[in-house]
Amino acid sequence: MSSETPSTPLVTFVGAESGTWLIDRIEALTGEPIVPAKWLDIRSGDCAQCPNNWILRGAVSHARYTTSEESLKLTAKQPALGRAEATSAALIPIRKSAAWWALAQDERRAIYEERSRHTTVGLEYLPRIARRLHHSRDLGEPFDFLTWFEFAPEHEVAFEELLARLRASEEWEYVDREIDIRVRRVG
């Protein structure tokens, strides 16, 4: 009884021996690492039969904290994926702790935005850094979120700054597993 055109499209990230994006490095920042892979491929839908070193899946779903005002600001500034000049990219899987998920919606929102400024900080880096969030938690995946970022190589410094600011925030005290996978589009 699965619907034919899912309203929350499933995206599968495949770490393998061939693919579209060449993996430059995989760094385990917090928690258990993942095994190495040479290439990263991004597939629509499931890919259980794809040859792989690892597979990470997430659904492109609705935003969980964004207010209507923030949503308007984001929509006005955020670029599409697939820009020709955006040949650098990163896949950052994170998992949040049981303590985070035990918080109520208002408590999570207060940490996420009122205190950590997640959306406000992210807005400063638009339209340089394109971003797509994938929700994995309800899928029984090892990570809660997979965030995919695309940018021109000249904006790598800005991207590092964005990550450093988020990682220094109160919200990140609840991140108990984080992998940073850097890739570039080849050919």
Added chain:
Amino acid sequence: MSSETPSTPLVTFVGAESGTWLIDRIEALTGEPIVPAKWLDIRSGDCAQCPNNWILRGAVSHARYTTSEESLKLTAKQPALGRAEATSAALIPIRKSAAWWALAQDERRAIYEERSRHTTVGLEYLPRIARRLHHSRDLGEPFDFLTWFEFAPEHEVAFEELLARLRASEEWEYVDREIDIRVRRVG
């Protein structure tokens, strides 16, 4: 790379020719019906190989709108599933419209609670009606939510009143598919 003890346990509802809960009736209130079945079974985890007329899956995940204050009230009053006297039950799968999912978090919350009083109304029926919500939307399922209710037969009138109040709310204007499956525990 699926985790061994998922933090959002998957539950599978199986409509079949045998099971634990005898299906009294299946009513399609809004949108497409589902095919009939005689029995309903509730399984932990996936059940792709289970003989079935239909399978509906959902993850027991964190609450998306509940504030910390509301959460304390719910925790204080809500009973566990599986009470001996709760031999009546209902599975109510619903899907919400694209218009609902296009709303921002603050807009959805305002409709859900400030205007429709979903939690406040539900609290009035605790501890008579036990309830567990399953999130299905990100799983690519045909419904967004599966709610499972258990109650003693003497509280069926109260249960009908609860449903009538929720279905009359502004929130329900966004429900574009709803099935009402009534069951009872036999033996």
